[in-house]
Amino acid sequence: MGQTPARTSRAGSLLRNGGHGHQLESSALDAEDRRELTERVGSLAERFGAAGHRFYLVGGLVRDLLLGHGIDADIDITTDALPNRIAELTAGWADVIWDQGREFGTIGARRGDTTVEITTHRAESYDQDSRKPHVRFSDDITIDLSRRDFTVNAMAIELPGWTLLDPFGGRTDLASGVLRTPSEPVGLFSDDPLRMLRAARFCARLDLEPTPDLVAAVRSTRPRLNIVSKERIAGELTKLLELPRPSAGVAFLEHTGLLGDLLPPWSVAPDGAHGAARLEVPTAALDAVDAEVGLRWAVLLGPVCSTADRAAACLAALRIRKHTIGRVTAILGTVAALEAALEDAGRTVPPTSARRLVARHADALTAAASALTAWGQPLPPASVAVLREIEATEGEALRKLPVDGHRVMTLLDCSGPMVGEALSWLTGQQIERGPLDEATACELLTDWVSRRDC
Numbered sequence: 001m002g003q004t005p006a007r008t009s010r011a012g013s014l015l016r017n018g019g020h021g022h023q024l025e026s027s028a029l030d031a032e033d034r035r036e037l038t039e040r041v042g043s044l045a046e047r048f049g050a051a052g053h054r055f056y057l058v059g060g061l062v063r064d065l066l067l068g069h070g071i072d073a074d075i076d077i078t079t080d081a082l083p084n085r086i087a088e089l090t091a092g093w094a095d096v097i098w099d100q101g102r103e104f105g106t107i108g109a110r111r112g113d114t115t116v117e118i119t120t121h122r123a124e125s126y127d128q129d130s131r132k133p134h135v136r137f138s139d140d141i142t143i144d145l146s147r148r149d150f151t152v153n154a155m156a157i158e159l160p161g162w163t164l165l166d167p168f169g170g171r172t173d174l175a176s177g178v179l180r181t182p183s184e185p186v187g188l189f190s191d192d193p194l195r196m197l198r199a200a201r202f203c204a205r206l207d208l209e210p211t212p213d214l215v216a217a218v219r220s221t222r223p224r225l226n227i228v229s230k231e232r233i234a235g236e237l238t239k240l241l242e243l244p245r246p247s248a249g250v251a252f253l254e255h256t257g258l259l260g261d262l263l264p265p266w267s268v269a270p271d272g273a274h275g276a277a278r279l280e281v282p283t284a285a286l287d288a289v290d291a292e293v294g295l296r297w298a299v300l301l302g303p304v305c306s307t308a309d310r311a312a313a314c315l316a317a318l319r320i321r322k323h324t325i326g327r328v329t330a331i332l333g334t335v336a337a338l339e340a341a342l343e344d345a346g347r348t349v350p351p352t353s354a355r356r357l358v359a360r361h362a363d364a365l366t367a368a369a370s371a372l373t374a375w376g377q378p379l380p381p382a383s384v385a386v387l388r389e390i391e392a393t394e395g396e397a398l399r400k401l402p403v404d405g406h407r408v409m410t411l412l413d414c415s416g417p418m419v420g421e422a423l424s425w426l427t428g429q430q431i432e433r434g435p436l437d438e439a440t441a442c443e444l445l446t447d448w449v450s451r452r453d454c
Helices: 009-017 031-050 060-067 083-091 141-146 170-176 185-191 194-206 212-227 230-241 247-256 258-262 283-288 293-301 308-317 322-345 351-374 381-398 405-412 417-433 438-453
Strands: 056-058 075-079 096-098 106-111 114-120 156-158 163-165
Touching (some): 031 075, 056 141, 060 075, 060 156, 060 170, 083 106, 083 114, 185 194, 194 230, 194 247, 194 258, 212 247, 212 258, 247 258, 247 283, 293 308, 293 322, 293 351, 308 322, 351 381, 351 417, 417 438
Parallel strands (some): 075 114
Antiparallel strands (some): 056 075, 096 106, 106 114, 156 163
């Protein structure tokens, strides 16, 4: 992994007010954020306080508030009140309450457009073969925070006093650009192996550098991912590739060995040497293309998968959505068609090949060209110009024949396979000649059938 990058001035300012149990300076949170939170949950905090219970904003909300990212998600709260008491205190405040998570200490509620999840402080433990925790409730906020994934997510703000609790130095880590766990990382990753993939996502999303002990823990604990469902893994990888700049997270996966575990083409050969297909992680390439998941997957897998079908098989094994797999297959298939056309034509696509590409691969042409550019193999300018001209002047007409199957049956007095054969031949003629009108198409078909019958 690279050196820790310089932080923004906003992050640097966080260092001036770190620590456990410090009242937040007015400059630490945006005034509008304070006003909005007070408006949305201030009265609920007062209810809990009046009943003798603590009320803490917690997790990613606190992190994002300190970074100045605002409030763009549901509000997570933790308290020393037990679930039944949470439900009682929330009943007079909320419009709707749901308690499907009561067993795990969580009560959900909505008031107007504000949704909260309120959870009793927890001190859970895990079985060796399951991510499902055995929940034990606690009255200690520090114990609760110690079980969270990373220090930057292990902070809380107590309301109504706006006191920051940061027992594990999350605010300092956030300012310094460090990804660290609040307790021993091997235990945390063993308990919930999905946290290893979340580490990759936080490296990319927040521009954080993992500590050496965190990296070592992932390397030693990564076989534990076998207890996580493929669907959950697919979800985390999708979230990573949806980020504006996912490269740091993908580099983390490669560096720790997780990428090879999840995508066999990236794995190291048994003798310790790199496999023939193994390349450097195309990190810059991932950041260079649009944040479309199918394109990002194509950019990642294209250099190490010999065919589009092999890439599709990798994604299917991960239970990636069929729509995404289809998109990746289309992009990589179009890449292969572009490369073949360039090879046959000496690096300049002739009009006939351009028509074939526009007619058959229109939906993936732009993405395929982006992938080639990301890999350092951009289309020659002359070929780009030909493709653009054909698309602009002929594209719509090329993708639709001027006659349909019913017209062919009437014209040629035929049915069955011959209709499909006639339409296929006519498609080829349109690619060779350019878009046809109905009269020309009928003339060509009549001539074709007469020669066919000879």
